[in-house]
Amino acid sequence: MNNECSIVKDLLPLYAENMTSKDTAEFVKTHLEGCESCRNEYTRIKEPPAARAETTAEAAPLKAVKKKLTKKRILIAVCAALATLIVGFAAFLFFDSHPVSHAIYFDWTGSDIYPNDVIAAAGDALVKDFESLHGCKLYSFTYAGDEISKENLAYINEFGHYDECIVFESVFRSPLFGGGGWNAHEIYTWTWYLGRVYGGEWEVVQRGYA
Numbered sequence: 001m002n003n004e005c006s007i008v009k010d011l012l013p014l015y016a017e018n019m020t021s022k023d024t025a026e027f028v029k030t031h032l033e034g035c036e037s038c039r040n041e042y043t044r045i046k047e048p049p050a051a052r053a054e055t056t057a058e059a060a061p062l063k064a065v066k067k068k069l070t071k072k073r074i075l076i077a078v079c080a081a082l083a084t085l086i087v088g089f090a091a092f093l094f095f096d097s098h099p100v101s102h103a104i105y106f107d108w109t110g111s112d113i114y115p116n117d118v119i120a121a122a123g124d125a126l127v128k129d130f131e132s133l134h135g136c137k138l139y140s141f142t143y144a145g146d147e148i149s150k151e152n153l154a155y156i157n158e159f160g161h162y163d164e165c166i167v168f169e170s171v172f173r174s175p176l177f178g179g180g181g182w183n184a185h186e187i188y189t190w191t192w193y194l195g196r197v198y199g200g201e202w203e204v205v206q207r208g209y210a
């Protein structure tokens with residue numbers, strides 16, 4: 001290879017892309033006409049990329065394997081994510097749909113007419129009754145106070161005979177997906193009216209919006 005060939009071969013890639021000056025292009029063109037070696041090199045450069053891609057063609061099976069592996073990995077990842085979602089949602093449904101949980105906030109500010117254990121017994125009756133509200137979740141209930149409880153003794157006696165009355169205010173939510181006359185997943189604030197005869201068990205007489 002003579003010195004001119006060496007220069008021309010350096011210029012060929014630029015020449016092939018028409019990126020040389022006019023003078024250089026003329027020089028390369030003239031050289032190519034008289035030099036088979038450089039012509040061959042030029043022909044090789046001008047070939048379309050697909051024809052030159054012998055090496056990548058050889059790698060094709062490997063690429064296919066890699067592609068398969070990648071697809072498999074993606075599939076596994078998607079399945080794992082779905083499984084996690086399903087298990088998580090099932091766990092959420094299980095725990096959240098339980099009507100009564102440890103999250104219940106049961107509080108009263110004190111009473112002059114009822115000892116704490118009496119109010120607690122009435123609270124137990126409320127919680128037990130609440131379990132019949134399927135899909136609802138009780139968040140909290142609070143003793144409404146002595147005045148309100150005394151006032152409502154007459155009210156609950158419209159439904160039976162009671163000597164004592166306890167009123168609770170509650171916060172709960174309706175079933176996640178509604179149904180059974182409930183709106184889906186809404187907060188309700190019901191008042192609960194419980195009554196008992198002296199020495200008897202507390203029972204829920206009325207419940208609902210006051």
Ligand SMILES: [Zn+2]
Binds near residue numbers: 005006036037
């Ligand atoms: Zn040459």
